[in-house]
Amino acid sequence: MVLTKFATQVTSGAANGVRLALFLVLMLAAVGAGAEVPPSDLRSLDEETQALKREIIELNRDLFVLEEELLFPANTQIAVFVSTDVGELFSLDSVRLQINGTVVANHLYTPREIDALRRGGIHGLYIGNLRTGEHLLEAVFTGKGPAGRDYRRGAHLTVNKGLGARFVELRIDDSTRKQQPEFVIREWE
Amino acid sequence: MLVQAAIRRWRRHALQTMLGFCLSVPLVASGTSVWEAPPPRAHDVHYGTVLYLYYQQNHFGAITRLKAMRTLGRLQNHADEAEVVLGGLKLSYGLDDDAEAVFRRLLTRDVPEDIRNRAWLYLARIQYRKGQYAEAEATLAHVVEGESGRNHLGERQLLQGLIRMARADFAGAVAALRAWRGDADSRPYADYNLAVALIRSGDTGGGLRLLDQLGRGASGSDEYLALQDKANLAAAEVLLRTDRPQQARQRLDRVRLHGPYSNQALLWSGMTWEAVGDHERALVPWSTLLERPHTDPMVQEALLAVPHAYDRLSQPTRAAARLENAISVLERERRDLRRAMQAMKLGELHITGVLEGEADNGDDVLPLASLVELLAGHRFHQTFQNYRDIRALRDNLDYWADAVSSFDDMLEAQEAIYAQRLPETRKQLERLDFSTGQVRRDALKERFRQAELGDAWVLATSEEKRRWHRLQDVDQRLARLPAEHPELDSLRTRHRVLSGLVRWSVETDFAPRLWESRQQLRALDQALSDQEGLRRSLDAAERYAYGRFDGFAERIEHQRDRIARLQPRLAIALEKHQASLQRQALDVLREQDSALEQKLLRARYALAGIHDAAGRAPRRESQQ
Numbered sequence: 001m002v003l004t005k006f007a008t009q010v011t012s013g014a015a016n017g018v019r020l021a022l023f024l025v026l027m028l029a030a031v032g033a034g035a036e037v038p039p040s041d042l043r044s045l046d047e048e049t050q051a052l053k054r055e056i057i058e059l060n061r062d063l064f065v066l067e068e069e070l071l072f073p074a075n076t077q078i079a080v081f082v083s084t085d086v087g088e089l090f091s092l093d094s095v096r097l098q099i100n101g102t103v104v105a106n107h108l109y110t111p112r113e114i115d116a117l118r119r120g121g122i123h124g125l126y127i128g129n130l131r132t133g134e135h136l137l138e139a140v141f142t143g144k145g146p147a148g149r150d151y152r153r154g155a156h157l158t159v160n161k162g163l164g165a166r167f168v169e170l171r172i173d174d175s176t177r178k179q180q181p182e183f184v185i186r187e188w189e
Numbered sequence: 190m191l192v193q194a195a196i197r198r199w200r201r202h203a204l205q206t207m208l209g210f211c212l213s214v215p216l217v218a219s220g221t222s223v224w225e226a227p228p229p230r231a232h233d234v235h236y237g238t239v240l241y242l243y244y245q246q247n248h249f250g251a252i253t254r255l256k257a258m259r260t261l262g263r264l265q266n267h268a269d270e271a272e273v274v275l276g277g278l279k280l281s282y283g284l285d286d287d288a289e290a291v292f293r294r295l296l297t298r299d300v301p302e303d304i305r306n307r308a309w310l311y312l313a314r315i316q317y318r319k320g321q322y323a324e325a326e327a328t329l330a331h332v333v334e335g336e337s338g339r340n341h342l343g344e345r346q347l348l349q350g351l352i353r354m355a356r357a358d359f360a361g362a363v364a365a366l367r368a369w370r371g372d373a374d375s376r377p378y379a380d381y382n383l384a385v386a387l388i389r390s391g392d393t394g395g396g397l398r399l400l401d402q403l404g405r406g407a408s409g410s411d412e413y414l415a416l417q418d419k420a421n422l423a424a425a426e427v428l429l430r431t432d433r434p435q436q437a438r439q440r441l442d443r444v445r446l447h448g449p450y451s452n453q454a455l456l457w458s459g460m461t462w463e464a465v466g467d468h469e470r471a472l473v474p475w476s477t478l479l480e481r482p483h484t485d486p487m488v489q490e491a492l493l494a495v496p497h498a499y500d501r502l503s504q505p506t507r508a509a510a511r512l513e514n515a516i517s518v519l520e521r522e523r524r525d526l527r528r529a530m531q532a533m534k535l536g537e538l539h540i541t542g543v544l545e546g547e548a549d550n551g552d553d554v555l556p557l558a559s560l561v562e563l564l565a566g567h568r569f570h571q572t573f574q575n576y577r578d579i580r581a582l583r584d585n586l587d588y589w590a591d592a593v594s595s596f597d598d599m600l601e602a603q604e605a606i607y608a609q610r611l612p613e614t615r616k617q618l619e620r621l622d623f624s625t626g627q628v629r630r631d632a633l634k635e636r637f638r639q640a641e642l643g644d645a646w647v648l649a650t651s652e653e654k655r656r657w658h659r660l661q662d663v664d665q666r667l668a669r670l671p672a673e674h675p676e677l678d679s680l681r682t683r684h685r686v687l688s689g690l691v692r693w694s695v696e697t698d699f700a701p702r703l704w705e706s707r708q709q710l711r712a713l714d715q716a717l718s719d720q721e722g723l724r725r726s727l728d729a730a731e732r733y734a735y736g737r738f739d740g741f742a743e744r745i746e747h748q749r750d751r752i753a754r755l756q757p758r759l760a761i762a763l764e765k766h767q768a769s770l771q772r773q774a775l776d777v778l779r780e781q782d783s784a785l786e787q788k789l790l791r792a793r794y795a796l797a798g799i800h801d802a803a804g805r806a807p808r809r810e811s812q813q
Binding site: 048054058059060064065066079081083117120121122188 | 233234235236237238240241242243244245249252253254256257260261282283284285286287568571572575578579582585586589592593596599600741744745748751752755758759762765766769
């Protein structure tokens with residue numbers, strides 16, 4: 001209908017304003033075009049997807065627990081985590097972890113991961129098995145320190161591994177008093 | 190007069206349609222910051238690992254980890270907090286019904302107020318998404334504005350504004366959004382919506398002033414700059430609608446030349462010149478637009494707008510040439526479009542492959558620009574997101590299928606090591622003489638019993654006993670000596686003294702010896718008990734280990750079955766989603782095809798009109 005009017009106006013040599021107005025209507029009609037799919041089809045597809053997601057989440061949970069119990073039994077398990085606070089005095093690039101002199105983990109952080117750490121997330125850096133007894137954990141942190149200079153610092157902890165899983169946190173704190181970052185290793189009960 | 194009225198009527202109609210383009214859609218930030226106050230920082234590492242995935246928008250990973258940690262009993266410090274995070278994750282992952290159930294569970298009085306507030310807010314969001322606006326507003330009324338509600342003020346305000354706008358209560362939306370109480374980062378989004386609400390409620394001046402503030406400035410994130418562009422575009426719409434093309438142009442000039450709204454701005458910028466009759470200047474933005482890919486509907490409109498301007502500039506030859514060019518371009522676009530549609534119908538081209546960069550779209554077979562509207566649409570977006578989720582789930586199951594095989598190997602290896610070590614350990618244990626130890630313990634116990642009855646000689650040392658036996662022997666020999674033996678008395682005296690000494694020693698040391706014996710007996714009992722415990726623990730460990738191996742084997746087998754059952758279902762779901770996306774894309778392409786056909790018709794009519802006018806002009810000249 002709009003097209004007919006446009007054609008009529010054009011062929012009859014009507015005023016510029018009319019042409020402009022018609023032109024706008026058609027232009028915007030084209031821009032506003034959208035697809036319609038019967039919602040019921042999508043609804044059933046969505047419900048099916050939700051059911052699948054639900055089942056696979058449950059399956060993943062069970063597999064996660066199975067994997068941990070099988071590969072890292074509680075009496076030998078050791079897990080090491082990395083956390084930071086706001087990170088104004090130190091911008092983390094990577095962490096290297098050694099246990100008894102052997103490098104067991106080396107992680108280079110992406111900006112997305114750094115953001116997650118700064119907002120309160122904690123990174124599970126390593127999970128493995130250790131015999132009972134004393135073990136030396138050493139962590140080397142690299143990144144940018146105060147004034148954007150390259151910064152590399154280490155920290156260590158002797159863990160007395162008994163029965164039961166051990167959880168160790170490598171924590172980077174901003175020491176406002178010293179205006180330096182602090183690197184702490186501590187065990188979680 | 191009639192022509193002027195027609196102009197006004199059509200312009201009003203046109204600009205009302207434009208208003209629908211920019212001002213009908215409220216704006217929400219793409220990130221989560223506007224919607225969600227962040228969960229409190231973790232008090233323990235396991236909850237922190239969930240947040241680590243949550244903040245990276247890895248919803249599936251975070252849900253799985255949270256549920257696993259809860260199963261392993263590691264989230265006791267964050268039970269309610271974890272529940273509200275789980276609900277939010279489920280909502281982000283498209284599990285709306287599950288999320289709603291989670292939030293409803295948190296609405297009881299024993300849940301801390303802050304968490305309850307967040308649950309109410311999430312619930313209101315779900316209802317808003319479902320179009321249950323009255324329910325959503327009623328739900329929002331439950332959010333307590335106390336100390337705990339402070340973190341959620343902005344979120345609540347924004348949601349209330351959106352709900353009211355959806356209900357066409359623009360005055361109510363203005364009341365909700367005015368006096369922003371949320372954080373500064375979210376303010377521009379609230380202000381944009383407030384400006385829309387002001388305009389839609391009749392306060393055009395107020396809305397334009399706010400859009401003007403939003404549209405100024407030259408720095409910020411990409412998201413913020415896009416918001417500025419949108420604010421300027423929206424203001425231009427309003428100004429065009431109210432016959433203020435010069436002011437509209439000022440706003441359009443602020444829109445970035447290479448931002449997401451630049452094509453729209455260039456097209457409208459030409460229109461503002463056109464509206465004041467300056468066709469020559471209108472050609473500037475439109476010519477810029479024509480240098481961009483012709484698949485974009487805005488560029489296609491410029492193809493028609495340029496000859497229109499030349500026509501108005503009384504350059505019919507140029508107008509005709511431009512129209513011929515437009516017809517040629519539009520025909521080519523339509524041909525390409527139809528070729529793409531045909532390829533899609535035959536299954537040679539998949540929209541999913543093109544969107545994910547997997548299909549060869551080397552010759553721009555599929556005009557992606559024409560799908561922009563489709564991609565932005567909620568339905569397509571949801572279907573495409575589900576499609577991507579299902580693909581990720583398929584990869585996830587493939588990973589676990591491999592991993593479960595390695596679990597088998599691992600279990601087998603553990604079993605083999607155990608089977609090798611157990612007999613050796615058992616042999617070592619059996620080498621220990623349990624029976625001798627028990628006999629010795631029984632003998633000691635008997636001696637101890639006698640000693641407790643007062644028999645000090647039971648605890649005498651062997652030396653004392655030997656001396657005592659010798660003294661008894663001497664006594665017998667003395668008894669055999671004749672009474673007249675000269676040393677008999679002396680010998681008997683010495684014997685008595687020596688016997689007294691031995692007896693004195695035995696009796697005076699009795700108490701400490703009894704105590705010592707008690708300790709020895711206890712130690713022996715402990716050693717025997719340890720030995721027995723060791724054997725029992727070895728028996729138990731053996732039983733447990735084999736039970737553990739059997740348990741693991743069963744669990745692995747069970748999970749393997751679950752994976753095998755789910756894999757074909759995922760494959761079918763993936764196909765269904767692909768088909769649905771293909772259908773939706775084809776629908777849009779069909780509409781695009783129809784739009785191109787209309788543009789072609791317009792171009793041909795316009796060209797015919799120019800030729801007709803040109804044909805008549807000489808005749809008129811000749812008639813004169």
